Amino acid sequence: MSHATITRIINQLLEQGLVLEGSHGKSTGGRRPIYLHIDHSKLYVAAVKLLRDDCLAALLDLKGRILVIEQLQPTSLSPEILLPAVADSLREMFNSLSIKQEHIIGVGVAASGMCHPVEGTVLRSLNLGWKDIPVADSLGQELGLPVLLENDANACALSELWLGNAKETANSMFIKTETGVGVGIISDQKLLTGSRFVTGEIGHVPVIPDGKLCRCGQRGCLESYVYFKPIQEHYQKITGQNLTHAKFIELVRTGDPFATEIVQETAEALALACAHWGIILDVEVISIGGIWGKLGHEVLDYCQKYYDSILEQSAIPSNVRVTGSSFDDVADLLGAAGLVVSHWFTPAAVPFTK
Ligand SMILES: [Zn+2]
Secondary structure: OOHHHHHHHHHHHHHOOOEEEEEEOOOOOOOOOEEEEEOOOOOEEEEEEEEOOEEEEEEEEOOOOEEEEEEEOOOOOOHHHHHHHHHHHHHHHHHHOOOOHHHEEEEEEEEOOEEEOOOOEEEEEOOOOEEEEOHHHHHHHHHOOOEEEEEHHHHHHHHHHHHOOOOOOOOEEEEEOOOOOEEEEEEOOEEOOOOOOOOOOOOOOEOOOOOOEOOOOOEOEHHHHHOOHHHHHHHHHHHOOOOOHHHHHHHHHOOOHHHHHHHHHHHHHHHHHHHHHHHHHOOOEEEEOOHHHHOHHHHHHHHHHHHHHHHHHOOOOOOOEEEEOOOHHHHHHHHHHHHHHHHHHOOOOOOOOO
8 A cells, every 4th residue: 555545544543533643653764653553442342152051242342351241131042033132132232332333343253062153154053952053144134243153162262362371372272161061272373173163072072981971872971071060960969959169169178078079080081181182282271161170279280280290201391281261251252252353453464476
């Protein structure tokens, strides 16, 4: 672009308040340059998390600060009902903050299941009971905004890459637990999707020989150890009480035999998964989401020690960190919002001409 074209565009952005003038730089001969900044508080991104028991919608600024968040209470998971309800909630959110539609650069959606990010389609989701649902098209038409879609575990992995534990690293992995297992893998700072978008579907690969019976019919799947609902149901049956996260963590901390046994089994299964997959992918950071990632000493330290011991046996320098999720329940939303920001602000490759 010519100097005049750039000046004209920048003047328009300055008039709209989207770009701010900053300090003066050093002169390289002519006039001192003025640094220009994007005003991160003038443009917004909407984000949506779609899981069977957990639907959230939020509005964020470009730095990933959540301005407003709402737990959605859908009357049905049917996409014909759920997606228009999501659009209504987002519209109300924009109106309540008096935000103009043209200042929203897009909507990022993190959904449970296999997602086609280019077509914006949920190919298959057991969790939502969906097959071939064009989420990006449907929601995009409702709102008149561009919509980007990604699998929920992938979105969580991106949240760590962009804003969390994996910020300074090239290769990392996010293991989403609790409602099942999903793994998002970052390789060379990019999401690894595979040719059929099923990278990281390790939930039903058995890790413990003759282990716990899984709902899929096999024994020893990682999912059978991290799925929290059967543990809650079992506890309810033997004690008549509801097992919340806080209650479970308290039981673990006070050495309750029921909770201790469960945590040990789960830590062992997660340690195997971390070591197998982490070493194959040569990751630097593994983040574990869900309740198991909140048990620092019992789960994270156990996985870390197991991983380190294997690296030592293999004579590989140990610099891998096993940690909990940086953002808990909003990790999916931050990753989804990041998809939109990245889509607009990652510079496209410039063709090289001599
Ligand atoms: Zn299974």
